Amino acid sequence: MTGFLDFSYESRPGRVVLRPGAAVSATPGEAEHLGLRRLLVVCGARGADTARAVAKALGPACAGLHDGARMHVPVEAADRAVEAARAAGADGCVAVGGGSSIGLGKAIALRTGLPLIAVPSTYSGSEMTDVWGLTEHGAKRTGRDPKVLPRSVVYDPELTLSLPVPLSVTSGVNAIAHAVEALYAPDTSPLVALMAEEGVRAMARALPELAAEPASLAARGRALYGAWLCGSCLGATTMGLHHKLCHVLGGTFGLPHAETHTVVLPYALAHNAPAAPDAAATVARALDADDAPTALWELAGRLGAPRSLAELGLTEADLVTAAAQAAGQAYANPRPVTADGVLTLLRAAYDGVPPTAALQ
Numbered sequence: 001m002t003g004f005l006d007f008s009y010e011s012r013p014g015r016v017v018l019r020p021g022a023a024v025s026a027t028p029g030e031a032e033h034l035g036l037r038r039l040l041v042v043c044g045a046r047g048a049d050t051a052r053a054v055a056k057a058l059g060p061a062c063a064g065l066h067d068g069a070r071m072h073v074p075v076e077a078a079d080r081a082v083e084a085a086r087a088a089g090a091d092g093c094v095a096v097g098g099g100s101s102i103g104l105g106k107a108i109a110l111r112t113g114l115p116l117i118a119v120p121s122t123y124s125g126s127e128m129t130d131v132w133g134l135t136e137h138g139a140k141r142t143g144r145d146p147k148v149l150p151r152s153v154v155y156d157p158e159l160t161l162s163l164p165v166p167l168s169v170t171s172g173v174n175a176i177a178h179a180v181e182a183l184y185a186p187d188t189s190p191l192v193a194l195m196a197e198e199g200v201r202a203m204a205r206a207l208p209e210l211a212a213e214p215a216s217l218a219a220r221g222r223a224l225y226g227a228w229l230c231g232s233c234l235g236a237t238t239m240g241l242h243h244k245l246c247h248v249l250g251g252t253f254g255l256p257h258a259e260t261h262t263v264v265l266p267y268a269l270a271h272n273a274p275a276a277p278d279a280a281a282t283v284a285r286a287l288d289a290d291d292a293p294t295a296l297w298e299l300a301g302r303l304g305a306p307r308s309l310a311e312l313g314l315t316e317a318d319l320v321t322a323a324a325q326a327a328g329q330a331y332a333n334p335r336p337v338t339a340d341g342v343l344t345l346l347r348a349a350y351d352g353v354p355p356t357a358a359l360q
């Protein structure tokens, strides 16, 4: 770090528990700590078994289970969940699952003000942010509201044992993307930089370990530790070009969330690195590498993750539209965002070529 320090940082309220078995062993205690006695448990169809175990552990403090979580929180799903919470007379909500389940819990919190406990089963990081999202008529609206920030987060490595390795890898790189963009965010700070570097390091080390031994609770726990740090970075800062681009590729072209982050991140970082050399150096140090974009690209390749937008189903004709959409919005980014610049980035990501050689 060089020059004058100039930052502001708001510490977030909320408790975090991480240990194997915590979903069942710690959630009731967290509810009690918050003074909650009638919790609605929400989940997606796939996570219903775990959610049922959490509901059972809550005993009389469980007011019902609602398995209506869907990708990107359609507004109809939010309406039904709010109805379920009201009908059950809930005084709080427990969201069990990935970003989609936590997103549904946040939608309930946004509309009703009910406190939320998050029990994440992926590395999306949503549990550490006050950002909500709702999709209506194909368009996703997002916003920030302190009401939706979970009061308590219960990380349980056992919950992630069922997360298939390919999804674990892409979800893990999705987390790394939060830390990378936090390092060059306009509202970054020394504490965020520490969390980001350690988050990238922890996740990048855990992913090969869990890919080699998917049943390793130790590796799964370290990945969740990385997800917590990276999610904290996401909650504390404003994201740049990488996240906007992934939002466009997911929203307009229906590309899958975590896979898209995994493909785009090396290219977004290679594009931004000349304007954010300290951030790129920090990521390189965390990855124990000379060049951060190359190291991220190689990590994805070694772990068998997709590395090109073509593999995800984007067509070459979509690139110009995607570049125009990503460049047509106003947001902070270390390098000025132009349609030509984004198009060059997207072409390289479409082909899946080595990022630094293509973009610098």
Ligand code: NAD
Pocket: 044, 046, 047, 071, 072, 073, 097, 098, 099, 100, 101, 103, 121, 122, 123, 124, 125, 126, 127, 129, 130, 131, 132, 133, 159, 160, 161, 162, 163, 164, 167, 171, 257, 258
């Ligand atoms: P997700 O919740 O849709 O989960 C992805 C897939 O994994 C789903 O099919 C789900 O059923 C399955 N899954 C989840 N946990 C599993 C487990 N343990 N075992 C087996 N399968 C499991 O997606 P996600 O990647 O967790 O989150 C992405 C969503 O979250 C997006 O909608 C994104 O916009 C949102 N998000 C929001 C924020 C925020 O701050 N608001 C932050 C990050 C992501």
